[in-house]
Amino acid sequence: MIAKYPEYLEGFYKRMQVSGAVDSIVNRRERKMDIENRFNSGDLENILFSLLVFIMEKTLSEDNECSINNIADFLGLILPFYGEIDIDNLILAEYLVKDILQNGGKPRFFDIMDYSAGKIKYRVKLIDDKVIYTEKSYKVIYRLTDQGYDFLFRTKEVDDEISFTIEELKLKELIKRKNYKKAVLQSRSLVQMVRQKKSEILRFLEKLRENIYSVDVAEYEIIIKGTYALLEDEYKVMDDIHKTVKLSEFNLFKDENSDSDNVEIRKAKNDIAEILKNIDRTVSEQRELIINRHNLSKIYIDTIGDSFSKTINRRFDIEDEILCVMEKLSEDKYCCLWKLFNPIFKPDIKNILNLIKLYERQYKLREKEFANFSDIVENLTENDESIIFLEKERTNAYIDIVKNIMIYGKEFNKFRFSDFFSFLNEKYENIDVFTSEERIFRTMLKLYDIGLLDIIAWKKERENIIADISGEFDANVCLYAIEDENPDIYNVISIKISKDDNVNFECEYTISENNLNINKKIILSDFLIEVQI
């Protein structure tokens, strides 16, 4: 049973929410002393608060994205105010955002006493992030959470729920008093506020889609009932203000006609134009938000429906059911591990519909039908491992050749095959792996046949390409393997192989086969290789 508490402690938890926010900054965990020690006492707290204001301004005022680079630039701007601090802006930005404000990705809680319900663990999260998929890679952008906005408004602006009305009243009064200069600023802050509402709703939608369990019913009630009711009221009020401004504009027009040289009047006219623009912007964004209300309700109801139909009443613990069991697993059972991942991996369609598998079957049919394949069959059945090894060695050689062309090409964009061959000779003690089966020469002929290996185009089409791992040279296999090691593929755009004259490349080398040394002489065009970075 909960004891009686004095009435003045009603809603006390709201005060403590502010304490929680302050605590997350002042008593920050994940401290890195090598960074902290470079600042005077209190400086980092000031910088962190400035940073929060910057994130708010960046996302609201300019309706823009706020990346870690934007934050680093901002820090570069304000750091001189704190003296000469020797630190890389980007390193500081990452520290302040990821380690402090995001607590290293871990949730941070603050114990709050709600006298009507008991102690609660309040999650403090002032900023949130979102991964944006760009054409080439991913980008993370940051914005304030509702909690963050609430906190910042409480530290400077007035209480959120009445602020909209107050801002509007201020605007009305300023226009009445013909203080257009201030009214322009006031109208800008209205645009800012409606954008805050907009981003509040967008964030709620994203949260809803990402993980319904992170959304509170109370939050939905506030958004749907509170925010939209407020918006609808404001929409009407804004209409009134629009009329007032129009009237002022009309009066100014009359004044201007009577005194066309008056600079003050012209200035006021410009201010009025901007006020009207801001009011129109606010009204149109309000209208858009109100229209989207039904969408939001539908998404919420659908997602809630999902969560009911898919409700998992009890969840198992990966630690107990999987990790601890894996630790006791005997080696002969390791082969079962793929089954753990089967439900989360994509279906391996290439495995089912790989044409190579069809060829493998045809090969076996021949095994029965043609006696002259017996040698090959014998090799296959008795010495599978060595054949597999040879195929892998061959494939690895092709990959290394293409990779080395890229590495050499980074230094010399345009070069002859003879130069490249010398480069390999210097780099590797023994280049038998490349000359064996004439691999390097055949690779060059294949690449010449391809003409232009367009890596940018390959990256775009890669999902639709099925690599041929049959042991023959296949540029796709090479590019997949190189990408695995170096996701940017050494920043190579294309490789072009051509021959523009009759210059030949000649080389002689010795290979050993069945205890015999065989001399080989190769003559082929001294191809021109162009690597575009």
Place this chain on the structure above:
Amino acid sequence: MSELKTALNIFRILLKKGELSKDNDLELFIEFKNPDIRTILYDFEEVFEFDIVELSHIAYIIPNSSNDLLGWTSKNMREWLGSDARLVDVFLNSYISMFILHIFYGGKNRNPKQRDFIRIHEIVEKLDERFIRILSNSEDYEKMEEKYSINFIKIAQEWDSKQGYDENSRKTKTYTVIKAARFMQKEDLIIILDDNREIRSTSKLDDIMINYYLDQDRVKDIREIFEDAI
């Protein structure tokens, strides 16, 4: 288009992308809700041994654990890890992947998702703690055998023998974790950001883990995987 043809089209998209989303395949997604087409898909689910996890805006194809037709096999994993991959590497890769899932979704409350992102160095540190704990108990061998298999002690030693970090070397703990992370990234489960320093779960992984994978009812299935393995 006949219902069968539509169902086949949906199946094709599910096989190709692993998912059918309202945003990318609106028409088929609407058809997917058609009970007649859903009935055909139920037959596919039964014959091809998979489930469809259906949310309001997206549906995922989930091959059953033992489905080696649509799913992965240990051989695939070995091929991906490289031509010289050993069974130990396959195990370590699986263990690290599962460990990453544990860090992300180890929450015991209503919302199991615990982390927005994880730094690679943090995973290395946590694995270090785990393996060092095992190796530091090695004097009490009998007790250790009770708790871990001999093979796992070898795995811990294998991990311990790796260097911490060296940009140019593949035989480091950091590279081993990145390799496991890349494997998961290839499957659209996580994304690696910040120059290989940070990972985040994708919405696909969140959806599947929260709405399917962690269900207590699957424990029986998971136990069978370990018991039946030969």
